[in-house]
Amino acid sequence: MNKDILICGVGGQGTVLASKIIASAAMEEKKTVHSAETIGMAQRGGSVTSHVRIGESYSPLIPHGSADLLLAFEPGEAVRNIKYLKKDGVVIVNTVPTDPVGASSEDNSYDASVMTDYLLKKCKCIFVNSEEVCKEFGSSKFFNIVILGIATGADVLGVSFDTVQDQLTKRIPQKFLEINKKAFMKGYEIGSNAQI
Amino acid sequence: MKEYLMGNGAIALGAMAAGVNLVAGYPGTPSSEIIETLSKYPHEGLHLEWSVNEKAALEVAAAAAYSGARAMVTMKQVGLNVASDPLMSLAYVGVKGGMVIVSADDPGPISSQTEQDTRRFADFCRIPVFDPATPEEAYVMIQDAFEYSEKYSTPVLFRPTTRVCHAYASIDVEDIYKPREYEGFVKDSKRWVIFPRLSYINHGNIEKRNVSIAEDLSSYGFNSVACPAAKKAIVASGVSYSYVKECLKGNTDVRLIRVATAFPFPESFMLEALKGADEVLCFEELSPYIEEQILKLSGRHKLAIEVRGKLDGEVPHNGELSVEIVAKILKEYLGEDIGLEQIDVSDSPGLPVRPPVLCAGCPHRGSFYAVKRAMQGKKAYFCGDIGCYTLGNAMPLDMVDTCLCMGAGITMAQGLDHVNEDATSFAFVGDSTFFASGITGVINAVYNEADMILCVLDNSTTAMTGHQPHPGTGKNMMGNIVDKVDIEKVLRGIGVKTVMTVDPLDLKKSVEAVKDCASLKGVKAIIFKSPCIAIAKPSGKCCVDSEKCINCKKCIREIGCPALAGTEKGVSIDMDLCTGCGLCEQICPVEAIRDLEGSRS
Numbered sequence: 154m155n156k157d158i159l160i161c162g163v164g165g166q167g168t169v170l171a172s173k174i175i176a177s178a179a180m181e182e183k184k185t186v187h188s189a190e191t192i193g194m195a196q197r198g199g200s201v202t203s204h205v206r207i208g209e210s211y212s213p214l215i216p217h218g219s220a221d222l223l224l225a226f227e228p229g230e231a232v233r234n235i236k237y238l239k240k241d242g243v244v245i246v247n248t249v250p251t252d253p254v255g256a257s258s259e260d261n262s263y264d265a266s267v268m269t270d271y272l273l274k275k276c277k278c279i280f281v282n283s284e285e286v287c288k289e290f291g292s293s294k295f296f297n298i299v300i301l302g303i304a305t306g307a308d309v310l311g312v313s314f315d316t317v318q319d320q321l322t323k324r325i326p327q328k329f330l331e332i333n334k335k336a337f338m339k340g341y342e343i344g345s346n347a348q349i
Numbered sequence: 350m351k352e353y354l355m356g357n358g359a360i361a362l363g364a365m366a367a368g369v370n371l372v373a374g375y376p377g378t379p380s381s382e383i384i385e386t387l388s389k390y391p392h393e394g395l396h397l398e399w400s401v402n403e404k405a406a407l408e409v410a411a412a413a414a415y416s417g418a419r420a421m422v423t424m425k426q427v428g429l430n431v432a433s434d435p436l437m438s439l440a441y442v443g444v445k446g447g448m449v450i451v452s453a454d455d456p457g458p459i460s461s462q463t464e465q466d467t468r469r470f471a472d473f474c475r476i477p478v479f480d481p482a483t484p485e486e487a488y489v490m491i492q493d494a495f496e497y498s499e500k501y502s503t504p505v506l507f508r509p510t511t512r513v514c515h516a517y518a519s520i521d522v523e524d525i526y527k528p529r530e531y532e533g534f535v536k537d538s539k540r541w542v543i544f545p546r547l548s549y550i551n552h553g554n555i556e557k558r559n560v561s562i563a564e565d566l567s568s569y570g571f572n573s574v575a576c577p578a579a580k581k582a583i584v585a586s587g588v589s590y591s592y593v594k595e596c597l598k599g600n601t602d603v604r605l606i607r608v609a610t611a612f613p614f615p616e617s618f619m620l621e622a623l624k625g626a627d628e629v630l631c632f633e634e635l636s637p638y639i640e641e642q643i644l645k646l647s648g649r650h651k652l653a654i655e656v657r658g659k660l661d662g663e664v665p666h667n668g669e670l671s672v673e674i675v676a677k678i679l680k681e682y683l684g685e686d687i688g689l690e691q692i693d694v695s696d697s698p699g700l701p702v703r704p705p706v707l708c709a710g711c712p713h714r715g716s717f718y719a720v721k722r723a724m725q726g727k728k729a730y731f732c733g734d735i736g737c738y739t740l741g742n743a744m745p746l747d748m749v750d751t752c753l754c755m756g757a758g759i760t761m762a763q764g765l766d767h768v769n770e771d772a773t774s775f776a777f778v779g780d781s782t783f784f785a786s787g788i789t790g791v792i793n794a795v796y797n798e799a800d801m802i803l804c805v806l807d808n809s810t811t812a813m814t815g816h817q818p819h820p821g822t823g824k825n826m827m828g829n830i831v832d833k834v835d836i837e838k839v840l841r842g843i844g845v846k847t848v849m850t851v852d853p854l855d856l857k858k859s860v861e862a863v864k865d866c867a868s869l870k871g872v873k874a875i876i877f878k879s880p881c882i883a884i885a886k887p888s889g890k891c892c893v894d895s896e897k898c899i900n901c902k903k904c905i906r907e908i909g910c911p912a913l914a915g916t917e918k919g920v921s922i923d924m925d926l927c928t929g930c931g932l933c934e935q936i937c938p939v940e941a942i943r944d945l946e947g948s949r950s
Contacts, residue, residue, distance in 0.1 A: 187519040199705040212595040213516035216672035218689035229701050236694050253701040258837045267698050
């Protein structure tokens with residue numbers, strides 16, 4: 154079965170690793186997979202997306218209205234990208250906003266609750282606060298692995314728990330593996346208990 | 350073996366499967382990963398280099414191809430402008446070993462100055478061009494490009510676009526790299542020395558040969574027709590073909606013609622493909638090249654066919670195409686709705702704008718800010734260049750008044766100086782750009798007596814394109830440690846008398862250096878030297894003493910570091926982003942920012 158997964162966030166949040174893990178897990182399960190990423194100037198603090206397409210597809214980018222799942226590392230970016238989502242698609246979204254640079258002058262900062270309220274009105278959502286769930290790991294940088302765990306636990310990723318965990322072992326340096334596995338399990342629990 | 354590869358990786362491994370003997374290039378998005386991929390796979394017997402610029406790369410490769418070796422050159426589309434001088438001549442001379450020039454186009458443009466079309470360059474030079482639609486195709490097509498190059502003794506262009514270069518797919522690749530055997534250079538001045546007489550003769554031969562190539566390409570497998578009986582036809586090329594296929598899923602009532610080789614235009618293929626069609630709609634990014642060829646064809650052969658596309662305004666001239674744009678146009682053309690049902694987002698709340706910015710801790714921020722501080726209240730012009738430091742234009746730094754092309758900042762500062770006597774002209778150039786095309790500009794300034802200050806932002810890497818080494822880094826792509834070319838010595842050697850090297854993260858000393866230079870006549874240079882923060886280990890972290898912070902936000906207003914955020918209670922520093930560069934610390938008027946205890950190693 155085809156599965157389109159869009160990952161979005163702000164440059165530097167670790168979206169690329171998340172997409173690589175999903176793609177290689179799908180390959181491991183002998184599925185056809187394609188993906189595409191934002192590379193270049195926009196990586197420097199701009200909005201970034203990764204498109205992962207499992208199953209037969211032609212366009213390297215997911216067409217609007219086609220994504221089964223949106224993994225949003227930032228609430229404003231989730232809203233920016235829900236045009237990609239299918240009508241019955243699922244959004245897993247970090248509720249902690251990343252203020253745009255210069256937001257400090259107040260006019261470009263925004264209210265994250267406006268974004269989460271809007272998402273709730275439009276689609277099926279799982280909300281998660283990256284600061285709270287990542288507290289025990291010491292950095293929000295582990296959120297990319299947590300969110301993969303949530304998607305796996307909620308059974309919306311299209312690849313199995315075992316293959317994703319295998320990919321963590323293959324792709325993450327030994328030194329950081331244990332903590333990343335914990336982050337993945339933490340997400341898995343959240344996902345398993347989520348109501349969507 | 351199966352590999353999950355980026356389009357650029359597919360091009361790299363495809364070239365290896367073709368036994369390529371030498372690959373040279375200059376980094377540029379979206380082409381940079383081709384050479385990077387090659388360096389990561391076992392490649393004994395392959396000469397691999399980041400050349401100093403695209404012109405150098407092409408000349409290095411041309412001589413290898415004269416020797417019968419297979420050679421590949423990689424660059425982005427604007428790099429082809431730099432390499433166009435040798436390429437135009439090489440097209441007349443031809444090659445012996447297969448030679449493929451990969452020039453990656455960037456519709457959008459996403460990371461480029463122009464939306465130029467490499468297929469037009471192929472036409473201009475009169476050499477073949479291949480246009481892959483997917484990474485899978487790119488792997489096969491690059492090998493075909495080498496075959497055609499050798500068969501017709503001509504350099505061949507290969508033109509992927511961003512969405513092909515940066516898309517990933519699983520590809521079955523050759524396990525072992527076997528470099529081609531070749532004869533070596535054989536002297537033959539009638540063949541390898543270009544003279545007017547040779548160009549005259551070869552010009553005629555090339556036009557004749559191109560007729561044969563067009564015939565040959567008319568049966569090329571990637572030029573294809575589906576559903577040839579339909580009255581309505583669509584022509585597509587490159588990634589646009591993938592978009593059309595995505596839209597047409599299941600629809601078989603339209604004739605889909607794909608052109609993978611725009612030049613020499615495969616006329617007999619197209620005549621056959623269009624037979625019996627009433628109208629044809631062309632989808633191609635950048636210029637309406639194929640559309641124009643079909644119009645020419647229909648004029649010469651008096652075809653009763655309506656040609657639609659960019660030229661009649663249906664398909665946009667600028668920007669990328671997408672499934673959405675193609676679907677909308679196809680809906681009109683085919684009279685059926687082929688789009689997907691979408692969530693209504695017409696009531697979306699306003700979203701924050703996120704322009705790209707210099708990273709937290711980027712030393713360029715210090716360089717720009719020091720010049721800004723030193724020249725406060727004085728009339729000065731700031732000529733920028735191509736690289737991360739183009740981002741110095743963003744507020745609040747606002748330190749880039751001009752930016753044109755690689756190396757232009759240095760020479761434009763001279764032009765500004767010659768006609769604006771009351772202002773001080775500055776040029777900002779990165780280390781890699783300095784080597785690529787900056788040095789001749791400095792010589793020009795010395796020779797023609799310009800008054801200017803050159804600021805070399807030396808972060809010891811080619812940062813914007815993904816941290817490639819260059820002559821100043823002491824490493825090359827053969828994995829060897831080599832002598833570093835010293836920028837300060839180069840500048841002194843070409844006649845710059847005042848050359849200062851400072852640490853841009855030391856604000857006081859940097860401002861002093863700029864003030865000193867501004868008081869002198871002639872060409873002065875300041876090398877702001879500090880490693881790119883994306884590859885250097887951060888030196889520590891800064892923190893705000895909330896007791897002392899008066900919430901004036903001067904730090905944020907002056908330097909706009911992404912790690913700084915304003916809150917009601919005062920400024921806060923994002924510990925995940927801060928690298929401890931200390932620039933904000935030097936700006937704070939009440940000394941509220943300091944090193945986080947124990948963060949310095």
